Amino acid sequence: MSQRRKTEWFLPVAAFLGVIGFGVGVIATAAYDSPGPIGGAPTSAAGTEGAQIVEVELGDLFIKPVQLQAEAGSVRFQVTNNGQTEHNFAIETLGRTEMIPPGDVATLEVPSIEPGTYNFLCEVPGHADSGMKGTLVVGKSSGEPGTDPAGHGMSAKEMALQDAEVTASFPAETKGVGGVELEPDIVDGVKVFELTADEIKWEVSPGEFKEAWAYNGMVPGPQIRVELGDRVRIVLHNKLAEPTTIHFHGMTVPADMDGVPGISQDAVLPGESFSYEFTIRNTGSNMYHSHFGAQKQVPMGLLGAMIVPDPDDPQVDQDVTMVLNDGPLGFTLNGKGFPATAPIVVDQGDTFRIRYMNEGLLIHPMHLHGIPQKVVAMDGHILPTPYLEDTVLVAPSQRVDVIVKATELGIWAFHCHVLSHAESETGMFGMVTAVIVQ
Ligand SMILES: [Cu+2]
Secondary structure, eight states: OOHHHHHHHHHHHHHHHHHHOTTTTTEEOOOTTSOOSSSSSOOOOTTSTTOEEEEEEEETTEEESSEEEEESEEEEEEEEEOSSSOBOOEETTTEEOOOBOTTOEEEEEEEEEOSEEEEEEOOSTTTTTTTOEEEEEEEOOOSOSOOOTTSSSOOHHHHHHHHHHHHHTOSOOOSOOSOOBOOOEEETTEEEEEEEEEEEEEEEETTEEEEEEEETTBSSOOBEEOOTTOEEEEEEEEOSSSOBOEEEETOOOOGGGSOOBTTTBOOBOTTOEEEEEEEOOOOEEEEEEEOSSHHHHTTTTOEEEEEEOOTTSOOOSEEEEEEEEOSTTOSEETTBOBTSSOOEEEOTTOEEEEEEEEOSSSOEEEEESSSOEEEEEETTEEEEEEEEESEEEEOTTOEEEEEEEOOSOEEEEEEESSGGGTEETTEEOBSEEEEEEO
């Protein structure tokens, strides 16, 4: 997708997720000695034997989280005012803090809360109406908190909290967006695309920077979109420390433009350039990628989408390219791992196309919850008889085009169903995103 599209999506999606809560994502309970989602680890509960500590952040004009969760019993709310003006924190029928000056912390001790749902707010006139309100959900006590069901140092509650925290941060912002469409220079009627292969640092998921090899500084490389009959020239500049070439996977090209070292050309050495020039003779969701030491160079990031629209392609409201990859950059969708993957945001009733492209070394069955996917093309060829699936298998090098009609309102998990590519003991990661039907 383009940088522009990502930017347009990000804020509305974050706001949308905030409003509807993305499952348990915005529920945050900092109980006992579990890590709090806001402001680091909470203090111990010394002095209030057995009390849960729930951290709350006030700002101008918000209260975070907007949904709090606690268990029945004794609760201490630790309220930090990070705003520039005075606020307080009051829970209906349970109590209130004093006015809290900017930068200060106040506590609200509630010795005994019954299960139920309570509204909270800031009582400064007008602040609740401007958004400083939310709900506290109190469930029945689960008993001893210190159990460790999975044997990895966390209680069940801590596991749930950690999982919810990761999910709540989706879609997380990271540096760099891959697959941005590359505009050609037109030289004597030829569409000229420049691709520079170089070593970069790529932020795969928040704070996780990896060594990558990339075209034009992004993973996947820039998306190339051309039309049937176009004359194109793709100029490869090699700034890597090892040889490389480009193969245009799925494209019908002259044999000496096929990018295989020793067969179609000599490998392009460091510091050298090579021009691939051909006329576009076939349509479809195709790819370009390294064909030198490809078992390493492609998983490291030397790959991109090359799309030639077909006049017979079904018309859609949104056209999404989803490059699947695995290897040294981890399990990624368009170069990012959850929660940094981009959701697909559509209006109810719209249709969208997903162009799956597997550049990895493993198969990835892509499962969309809630709505079936209609497979309409394989490897750039339109199928005579499309068919419906809920899980679409995409083998290494394959491209599969599917059409989805967004009939069902809501947020639908969308992930690789090799479950170790999508879930871990610390929550969802890797090949996970969501379709948001609004
Ligand atoms: Cu997978």
